[in-house]
Amino acid sequence: MLLRIIVWAILAFLLAPLLIIVLFSFHASPSLSFPFAGFSLRWYEELFGNAQLASAVIKSLTIALLTALVTLLLGATASLAWLRFGRAGRGMIEALTVTPIALPGLFVGVSLLVLFAQSGTQLSTATIVIAHVVIAIPILIVAMKARLALFDPSLEEAARDLGASQMQTFARVTLPLIAPTLIASSILAFAVSFDEFVVTSFVAGTETTLPMYIWSMMRRTVTPLVNAISTLALFFSIAILVASWLIGQARRRSAIAGRLEQLEPLP
């Protein structure tokens, strides 16, 4: 019982600061303190008239989408390879693809910066995407690993024994089994990219992503506009998370239902 209270207190600690930001984003006065002077949408109105912000949001969405796509491609092939490898091969894939998660963004950021400087690569949207993929792949691999541990390779073997070609086995057996997790985790890659700040600040050059725009606002003054942007960013992250979870659930359910349907016509 005591533990239960402590756990909920810890959750309150995690959630309260975020809720306060949401609350003050609707505050009618610029002050960031109580008493609360009533609700208003003025900060949101101000936001929607801001062209710089709009271009930062579009930039971030583009980068996040490209990051998710590249991560999906690399992650999907790596997962399929993982299924085919023994312990040593799996260990090698993991060592290479999971390590960046255990390093501060600073390290990944400066090492990519020296790579781009040394190879004479101009810093641009492309270099940001490259950097984001490096930190998104570990998350996808960790998520996939948990899922793939439950994968039964004998299903693939059965399909092959029954005469399915390698492509058919992949399209009708392997892919339907791993697709939900793959899609769900590439949505997480999207979320990671959309929010990334530290690595981006080293490889962005003159580009301004949404987190970098928020950073410049935070540094200049404490303006209530930041509350409104933060609230939108927060709800966007939650929406992505919910979407990722729903897709994972729905696909799994439809995959199971589809298989049941195929079974029914049998005598």
Add this chain to the structure above:
Amino acid sequence: MSLTRTRTGTLLATPAILYMLVFFIVPSLILFAYSFWSSASYRIVPDFQFNNYLGSLASPVFWKVTFNAIRIGLFTATVTLILSILVGYYLVYVSRSQTILYLILITWFSSYLVRIYAWRTLLGTNGVLNTVLLQLGVIDHPVSAFLFSPFAVTITLVHIYLPFCILLVVSSLSEIKRDLIDAARDLGTSLIGAFFKVIAPNAANGLIGAFMLTFILVAGDYVTPQMLGGSSGQTTGLLIADQFRKTGNWPLGAAQAFLMFGISIVLYAFITALGRATGLIVKRRAKTEREI
């Protein structure tokens, strides 16, 4: 069959492996090479000398900010781990509440900068904490020391890294069988005793892993100490980042990054040795179990 399987596997693994080699391993190696280069009047010259390392090790400023980073890192990681164990224990052994898990995931995926900003708002002179305390009559004038203090830095860092640490702890506790704890409890061990005698030794590697990962991420986080610590928030991370942005002595920054890396490894070895000495880490019998 097995041979073609492995060959297809190798083919499939190639894109991801190549990507990580080119954009993770090679950059790390270049950074390492840079740490031996020299910088003269804003130009970087290929070289092989140890002045970047020796100079940093002899610099009082480097040690001051590094001790600061280590102190912040150790303290934050300790608090984070204790809170994570409480939540993890609850999630694994008491209630497998999905709601709690999703609330934790939401905070993990809520924006990094937004959370820093939220704590600035909460702790500022005209912030929420001060106004509430004033109205309650606990204090008579706003306390400016909430913000720009080690306290502000620690509470924000705990807030940022707690969700991640909880997920790590949950996964390492999930591997321990409930029966072991039940048996200990049936034999008369208290809940806290069961934790130290059953859970800690079995999950020691996972828990130390969670601690070290949190420590490395916290000690390397320079944005939070900078935004909430003011002058007390100077850490090695900020020093390194500034070398790559302001002063432009990249080789020195590279050397300091690897020094920080080396210090983390030494700390890891030290903590593991400490765990062995105090008996918290017992040599695992996992191998014999597997053989049976």
